[in-house]
Amino acid sequence: MRTMGGMQKTSSRLLALLSLLQTRPDRSGDDLAERLGVTARTVRRDIGRLRDLGYPVTSVKGPAGGYRLDAGTRLPPLLFDDGQAVALAVALRTAAAGSGAVAEDAARALTTLRQVLPPRLRHRMDLLSVTAVRPPGDRDADRTDPEVLIALSRAVRAREELRLDHRDGSAERPRRVQPHHLVTRRGRWYLVAWDLDREDWRIFRADRVRPRTPTGPRFAPRPLPGGDVGGFVTGRLRGGDGTTADWPCRGVVVLGRPAAEVAPFAPDGIVEELGPDRCRLTLGSWSWTGLAAALGRFDTGVEVVGPPALREAFATLAARYADAARPRP
Known part of the structure; x- marks a missing residue:
């Protein structure tokens, strides 16, 4: 025995x-x-x-x-060391702080994991608290269906053309695309694809598309502009052509404020101290007028270093604001 x-x-x-x-x-x-x-x-x-x-x-x-x-037909019991278990808990808690079906599934998985963790690891996990903070009035949170993500990812891996319905405002329009990458950026999922009808690269928000079945024929992937998917997505979302992640419009000004006061409000900019009450700021935006408006919010004197297009944008805004300030009968 x-x-x-x-x-x-x-x-x-x-x-x-x-x-x-x-x-x-x-x-x-x-x-x-x-x-x-x-x-x-x-x-x-x-x-x-x-x-x-x-x-x-x-x-x-x-x-x-x-x-x-090997991978099986069902999920067997899993074995994690202490570091893997804590890392998994951190990832699940971060995902659960979001929104939509993925966040709900992550919350359920987190509860299951917590039940089987040893007390010492459960205590470490409970010390971590994650709260999702969104801008006030942001009702357009990502609520992508996990099944949509799976369908998009499958088409990307198989290099198969995809028919999908894209929601633009209140209308849905059919699109034919060659899917290249499925990416996530700042809590939102995007599909990078070549639009066959428009013959151009497009970035689709995953929560606004509905894939159709079956998928189309296989295709040979074409090179992505710039070669880097992260830079391409960042550049396109900033209003550029995607060949660079930089803003399409970038200017330099001197502000009549200390660098320490400007830096917290210019996370994407370069702030150089010129004295106790002056600093040089290099900042980018999607347009010259957008950049001029962003610089005006520092509520101080602005000296334009360059380029001339930024100075012209200030003149355009000045005339526009002067007209808005005139009393109407």
């Missing part, structure tokens, strides 16, 4: 065996036996126990033989 101590020893060995199989795709039987301090026969017996528990462990053919932990 197997003793309680012997059963605990077997259970500990199974956990150690599972951890070894998770850290490297293929493990030889001799390597596993040596690391566990048992015979190859015991390893074969323990592999059988893992299979009975639902772990898809397959045998690897070769001179030494070995084993591989």
